[in-house]
Amino acid sequence: MDIRFEQAEARFEGRTVVHPLTLSLSERRIGVIGLNGSGKTTFARMINGLVLPAAGKVTVNGFDTGKDGDKVRGQAGFIFQNPQNQIILPILKEDIALGLKSRKLSKAETEAAVEAVLARFGIAHLGERRAHELSGGELQLAALASVLVTRPDILIMDEPTNQLDLRNHSLVERTIHSLDENIIVISHDLSLIADFDRVLFFHEGRLAHDGPPAEVIARYRELAA
Amino acid sequence: MKTLYVEGDTFLHRLSPRTKLVGLAALSLFLFLIHSPTVLSVSATLGGIVYASLRLGWHQSWLRLRPILLTIAIVALFTLVLNGWHDALIVITRLTALALFAAAVTATTSTGDFIDEITRLAMPLERLGLVRAADIGLSIGLVIRFVPEILGRYQAIRDAHRARGLKVRPLTLTVPLIILTLKNADEIAAAIDARGVRAQK
Numbered sequence: 001m002d003i004r005f006e007q008a009e010a011r012f013e014g015r016t017v018v019h020p021l022t023l024s025l026s027e028r029r030i031g032v033i034g035l036n037g038s039g040k041t042t043f044a045r046m047i048n049g050l051v052l053p054a055a056g057k058v059t060v061n062g063f064d065t066g067k068d069g070d071k072v073r074g075q076a077g078f079i080f081q082n083p084q085n086q087i088i089l090p091i092l093k094e095d096i097a098l099g100l101k102s103r104k105l106s107k108a109e110t111e112a113a114v115e116a117v118l119a120r121f122g123i124a125h126l127g128e129r130r131a132h133e134l135s136g137g138e139l140q141l142a143a144l145a146s147v148l149v150t151r152p153d154i155l156i157m158d159e160p161t162n163q164l165d166l167r168n169h170s171l172v173e174r175t176i177h178s179l180d181e182n183i184i185v186i187s188h189d190l191s192l193i194a195d196f197d198r199v200l201f202f203h204e205g206r207l208a209h210d211g212p213p214a215e216v217i218a219r220y221r222e223l224a225a
Numbered sequence: 226m227k228t229l230y231v232e233g234d235t236f237l238h239r240l241s242p243r244t245k246l247v248g249l250a251a252l253s254l255f256l257f258l259i260h261s262p263t264v265l266s267v268s269a270t271l272g273g274i275v276y277a278s279l280r281l282g283w284h285q286s287w288l289r290l291r292p293i294l295l296t297i298a299i300v301a302l303f304t305l306v307l308n309g310w311h312d313a314l315i316v317i318t319r320l321t322a323l324a325l326f327a328a329a330v331t332a333t334t335s336t337g338d339f340i341d342e343i344t345r346l347a348m349p350l351e352r353l354g355l356v357r358a359a360d361i362g363l364s365i366g367l368v369i370r371f372v373p374e375i376l377g378r379y380q381a382i383r384d385a386h387r388a389r390g391l392k393v394r395p396l397t398l399t400v401p402l403i404i405l406t407l408k409n410a411d412e413i414a415a416a417i418d419a420r421g422v423r424a425q426k
Contacts, residue, residue, distance in 0.1 A: 050415050070421060078419040085412040090370045094337035099420050132373045
């Protein structure tokens with residue numbers, strides 16, 4: 001994984017949401033923390049080109065988010081805060097297959113890939129279910145399957161354990177820790193990222209601290225207290 | 226509205242979606258050109274036989290067909306009052322036949338197959354540079370997927386009114402519903418982009 005921000009800045013309606021930022025990310029597991037409205041989600045959306053920099057540039061594995069949006073999104077998958085909105089087609093299997101459409105696979109290859117990713121997350125029994133009938137934990141796993149079926153190099157997750165009950169929280173947490181992909185997790189759940197390789201702490205649109213989890217989380221707790 | 230597809234291996238399941246859609250369109254045209262109650266009654270009976278061949282059971286069939294059959298009954302009732310029994314008989318047999326054949330097509334065609342077929346049928350429009358064919362298929366999939374969500378949201382807003390002891394009024398229901406739906410639409414559009422579903426080929 002090679003993500004680079006070069007004086008990249010994000011603005012919304014004349015307001016700077018992420019101030020000019022220069023950094024590079026190569027660790028396998030990165031956490032992003034900060035108070036509400038600190039710019040975490042915008043930062044994450046800049047990585048896969050959903051938010052383009054108003055100034056500077058962002059590259060992902062050598063692809064510029066402004067010029068090669070489709071290629072960047074092929075490299076970096078994104079799980080949204082509300083996975084309900086991420087499942088686009090009514091039946092889970094059909095939705096997962098939708099992500100493979102642009103790859104021009106045969107029907108058999110597509111079905112095999114869908115079955116494999118469902119089995120990987122232990123949700124093969126949900127394949128024929130309707131998205132609006134799934135529980136919070138099932139939806140989160142379904143969203144993971146729908147993104148990872150395309151085999152992105154990087155997976156970005158925006159508050160993946162938000163609003164989950166204890167059982168689903170544990171299930172999603174275990175799943176995240178078992179992922180082989182490079183992951184960037186935005187979370188208020190500090191225990192989830194406590195053993196990650198690196199944590200970024202955003203405050204008021206700026207990268208306030210950057211380093212090992214224990215040190216950065218301690219700074220965050222000081223500020224939030 | 227929910228996805229009405231039922232897994233199975235009947236003759237209708239094996240027919241291609243295109244054959245079913247074109248056949249349904251031709252049958253609809255035929256039913257609206259015919260004014261003989263006898264022919265229409267036979268068509269409705271055939272529709273019933275085709276639907277029954279799916280073996281969904283009485284209860285499941287009633288749950289699926291209830292909204293459309295009740296609507297047909299209301300339309301037929303108005304026709305009876307305004308135009309007499311002959312016209313009412315034509316309306317009820319024609320619409321019942323159409324509803325049964327259409328329900329059989331819906332129950333035997335998965336959303337994915339349906340979208341693929343619509344996309345293929347829209348390809349000539351894409352070649353003329355008028356639309357992206359995949360967008361038309363995707364739009365239909367999105368409608369089927371998110372109608373239950375919007376209904377769920379509508380019920381949540383109505384419950385919120387009741388919980389606060391507020392009278393449920395059309396304006397106070399529809400405004401938050403529209404705002405929430407538009408907000409969700411933005412997120413769904415972002416998800417479509419993020420998943421590369423509309424990636425350039």
